[in-house]
Amino acid sequence: AEAGMCGCMVKIGIIGGSGLDDPDILEGRKEKTVTTPYGPPADVLIEGTINGVQCVLLARHGRKHNIMPTNVPYRANIWALKEAGCTHVLVSSACGSLREDFMRGDLVIPDDIIDRTTQRIETFTDGQPGSPPGVCHLPMSPLFNEPTRQILLAAAKKLSYKAHERGTVVCIEGPRYSSKAESKMFGKWGGDLINMTIVPEVVLAKEASLLYAGVAIATDYDSWREGQEAVDVKQVVETFAANVDKVKNIMKEAVKMISQQNWTEEIQKAKDLVKNNNQALK
């Protein structure tokens, strides 16, 4: 591993959503095919460096984008990044906006979720042979790693991009989009954004003691807005593509900033949280 300026080791997993699975952001790329106790991840791990800092890129839906949200191997993806020695995971995602002032193309650094998924296993500790022992009941507040979130915000600021400082993401099962009534309800519940992949990814990252935060691009107004066509794939893909360079630049800047801090204490806190919330590990 590479030593950051602080002298502590960091290695940064980057999970690219639709559009940010471009390996060009890494130097000295090397593809690694791996597997995990939870099966193979969505694609190869692409190892390399950004500004001299070790990074691992993984396409959440596979590089051909052929895995639908329900079938993304979330557990294998996170396990593989942990196994690869990552300390941090930075992610990107296209999201619908549930509020007027999160406009199409806006960047948001989310800080909370509302889980509406129904088909996904949200723990590594599932009682199966080969899985971690016991039962894991993790607290979900704070959900994202706050210092890493602050770095993403600082990176956006340094690049003079506007980014909303917080946002609650409603995660639906999909693959269908929401009905108009659902979309309005999610807004009333306090949702700011909507997508199909943040759960269980963020939860599993916490179980793996990885420091996780992400950048969301608001690509559409979902289905709630009067006088606006309901979301479709074309809107999402076009808006994401038009803004993905900003996300790449934020990631690159954030990697640099992460390598300049000492994370020893944060990593220990993340490990203690898992240990202290599983009777089998006490």
Ligand code: ADE
């Ligand atoms: N991803 C991007 N836009 C979305 C929306 N409106 N609903 C769910 N997932 C999305």
